[in-house]
Amino acid sequence: MTATQTEKRGAVQPDTEPTPGPVLEVKDLRVVFTRHGRQIHAVNGLNYRLHAGQTLAIIGESGSGKSVGVRSLMGLLPPSARVTGSVQLNGQELVGLSEKEFRSVRGREIAMVFQDPATSLNPTMNIGSQIVEAIRLHAPMRKKEAEAKAVELLKLVRLPSPETRVSQFPHQLSGGMRQRVVIAIALASDPKVLIADEATTALDVTTQAQIMELLVDIQERLGTAVIMISHDIGLAANYAHDVMVMYAGKVVEHAETKALFSNVQMPYTKALLGAVPQLTTKPHSKLTVIGGHPPDLSNLPSGCPFAPRCPRATDICVEEEPRLVEHAKRHRYACWHPVNGQALEAGGTKELLEVDAHEPLERDGDHRSDEQRGSTA
Ligand SMILES: Nc1ncnc2c1ncn2[C@@H]1O[C@H](COP(=O)(O)OP(=O)(O)OP(=O)(O)O)[C@@H](O)[C@H]1O
DSSP states (O other): OOOOHHHHTTTTOOSSOOOSSOSEEEEEEEEEEEETTEEEEEEEEEEEEEOTTOEEEEEOSTTSSHHHHHHGGGTOSOTTEEEEEEEEETTEEOTTOOHHHHHHHBTTTEEEEOSOHHHHSOTTSOHHHHHHHHHHHHSOOOHHHHHHHHHHHHHHTTOSSHHHHTTSOGGGSOHHHHHHHHHHHHGGGOOSEEEEESTTTTSOHHHHHHHHHHHHHHHHHHOOEEEEEOSOHHHHHHHOSEEEEEETTEEEEEEEHHHHHHSOOSHHHHHHHHTSOOTTOOTTOOOOOOOSOOOOTTSOOSSOTTGGGOTTOOHHHHHSOOOOEEEETTEEEOOSSOSSSOOOOGGGGHHHHHTOOSSOOOOOSOOOOHHHHHHHO
16 A cells, blocks of 8 residues: 555645644534524534644535635634534634634634635736735735745745746636635645645546645645545545545544544545545455435434435434544544444443543654654654
């Protein structure tokens, strides 16, 4: 088996001095939309921490709440959304900020790269002006100085011939180049957290890998924390330190990437992986299809939301919702009948529930193996 990118680069220590605490701390984050008198519970109690230089991947089926969960961090939800809980960015509480207050955080402390670079860029402005605008929005400076910084940013994102590219328009660049420009704009204010929402989905696989390598490089140089949302589980496995699996607005499994993929516990995660073709998949063999549909978010069931689609479900799954419990070090899952773990019974979970942290998953100071530490020294 080949080493993943996260193993190769030996986990989460950036070149810059690591900050002592998490950059981002999310506690019991909930988002409810009101639409036509109905309440849609899109995000139902997220807890996690993100440290400098760390990449968290969020995976899950369409509609599981991945985007709404990260957009709420940036105040990018419509007025019909009610956000509760706590989001601390470097100690600053974001939940409850007004739009005006969010404007000073968005793009400055926390920035986002979206799926389609074509729609993120202004087609009528050359790319140099767009980067200069982003730079001067956050740090007032003379135009000449900002133009020089724009070229530096384009070098950072490894856009070829940056000095001449600045005068070009988005349509003159390839999709991969455009996404590099979008990343340069996102980095204009040196954000602590970069959110990549399906940022490479619209690109071909080679360009996709180049952009991911670029994000890794930037992360290592600047210590930026990254949240990546992806339908591509392979990308998550290869580039993330931690993976969070969402279903019906909840986290159903959350672990270090290696622990998650080598020891999947939640049947939903297993089903997601089964839906991905492997190199070893024989031609014409069938991929696993997850039958049924996710629950109605305006009428969530009282038991495990995955129960109606789960091959392992029993009565308890329908009756009582399993809590997200840390069963092994840095490996949490919410399941009565985990894939590789011992079957749980309601009465028998007390011991495990004692270590149930309603707290975000914590990262060790340095959880690299000796081998990894040696290879990156
Ligand atoms: N403005 C809105 N009003 C009402 N419901 C919304 C709104 N925006 C999102 N939702 C609902 O919130 C749920 C979660 O949406 P979200 O976009 O976070 O899913 P996702 O996991 O990111 O899906 P995808 O992978 O397709 O982007 C969906 O069921 C969606 O219908």
